[in-house]
Amino acid sequence: MLDTNIFLNKLIEEKYTHLCVVPCSFAKNIINAVINSKNIEYLPCASEAVACSVASGLKMSGAKPIVIVQSSGMTNMGSCITSLLKPYGITFPIITSWRTYKDGDSEIQHQHLATELPKLIDSYGYKNTILSQDNIDKAIEEINLCDTTQTISILKKDTFSKVELENKHKIDLSFLTPRSKYLTYLNNRFKDTDTLFIGTTGNTAREMYSFMPDTDNFYMAGNMGGALSIGLGAAMAGKKVVVCGGDAEFVMHMGGLTTAGRYKDLDLTYILFDNEQNKSTGGQNTYQSHVDYINIVKASNIEVEEKLITSLDRFSDIMNDIKKTSQVKFICVKCGLDDETPRPPLDVVKVSRF
Template sequence: MHDLGKELDTLGFNFYSGVPCSFLKSMINYAINKEQFVMSANEGDAVAICAGAHLGGKKTVFLCQNSGITNAVSPLTSLNQIFEIPVLGFVSLRGEEGISDEPQHELMGKITKELLDTMQIANEQLSSDIDEAKQQLKRADALIEQGESFFFIVKKKTLGPVQLTSTIKENETLPKTICNKSALAFPKRIEALREIQNTSDSDTILLATTGVTGRELYELEDKKNQLYMVGSMGCVSSLGLGLALARPDKKVIAIDGDGAFLMRMGAITTNAYYAPNNFYHLLLDNGMHESTGGQATVSSNVDFIKIVEGARYPQIVRLSNLNDLQKSLKQWHRNLGLTFGYLKTSPGVKEDLARPKVKPFEVKNRLIKYISGDKN
């Protein structure tokens, strides 16, 4: 496995995320030992974390058990494919026919390749011969360089052992929660988005969650430092985490919604554990799925502040109005630190709201250029 890991090093792969599987433990251990692995709570979140790191210039590797592909279908098809963000994947073949395994793996063992084929992701079985495996990696890398994802299916005992030497990071920081006592005023979402744009500088990247949030941000002003998610609901904070970790010199604001947040709530545990200082996670809660007709979410029954306190974000701010939002963002720009902001907003969508005329992959390409320093 060390030889395979070194080959990945040589090819420039320098960022890994995923959920463990015993078949892949040596590759995961290798990446953890090099401090290049982000342990995700969910496979779909890991795909989005890798996507964010790609925006920041990293070459990324996604690892999971084959059953976990089902958790990753949404971002693989509506984030990576739509935005043309490549990722190199390694997926274990649990439930291989003829090999004794647990009953829950039986069906996935039969359909792993077919599922990848259905998602139009190029794939092949990883060879146990190291010389052939190195050639496979080079062929896969050629596709990655062209902007296409590639997955290896890994059978049992394909990878040699790697001893885990890294220790678990202990987070002893207690959350600091600020509950503003100013007058409650539930602004419209578009008003909050305008405030975010107005308080952001040229080193700040804005990531807007799926649905009308991205469309309203675009409607206010289309900027090169913005990305509008069009799918992969619930993945915006994971995307932001990956970008923030890849580019600590930039500031990242992930604008979330209550429905999206609830869909992938485990992401906050990963965000809080890795806790990049340059990341502000803002939740705008209007209590409904407004993009799909105003159906209620369950947010009225949820205390988001307590949930995020439990995940141990170091700084948590309950915002009462637009003035609180402005002050919180300005404070964060002056003194960085992972921050979660929570603002209740009023329902309402601008009439005749436009859809972005720029295609998702064009948004991605210009954002990568912008992050790399090309502001033209």
């Protein structure tokens, strides 16, 4: 295991300036160390494509960025890598986690790249190197190699030693109603109806499995950012759909709003459960408090509940009314945290027909 703080200090000595990130739990400790540090900037990104483009702009302007993402996000970066980095000869370290997969595991989003990640990297015209897990100087050398050549660094589980986030960076949501209460309400309100619930990758779907046992649920384990659009497709095919999303998932492919906003007469609701963090990858702050979700959605021609929901009473009033009109709707709930709940098992996750 690498001592995370020593590794980070060496990166700073090497004059790396920014860490452009979409979180993965494998990178939690290095992310925490960077957030704690004043000497390198933490740059949380809406998607891996954004991270790669921001890093390109930084590098082309004389800064020294590093990108850290999850293997599932390497595909999001494909266009930036193949049509910008390669043809323009721009290089900077890209570190991708390598998620594994065991037969029977419900994290089916990782199954393909668990074996094919090196081939994907190869198809981008890059070499790969596994980040050393026991020799910091070798690990730094590898990062430097990735800074100057078309090489992607692969991060295995448990590479970095534990680093706690300093208290000043922690989010306190204890004054808010936890998401479980809202999900339990939805379960009681919609059980025995034909409404389809789509839960987004991250903890939203996991919690739906625990707190919404009686509704018709689709647990979308991967395809982060695609929940609104899959809901749009289902609603256009005649389904009544409610998507339960998270704040990180919501922004990943926010362009889907402009597609959804074109259509009326659909029974589609998106409930954004904003807990200000990437709960499932280690609780990293999304740093999105500057984003006015409600007005972004409204400006995309989607009907919104104008007020942010912070109470179960208000939520139940709205959900009781919601089926009286039928067009795309958006509701934003500011919610608190629940304890960890189990992942839904493979047989309930792996559904290919609604």
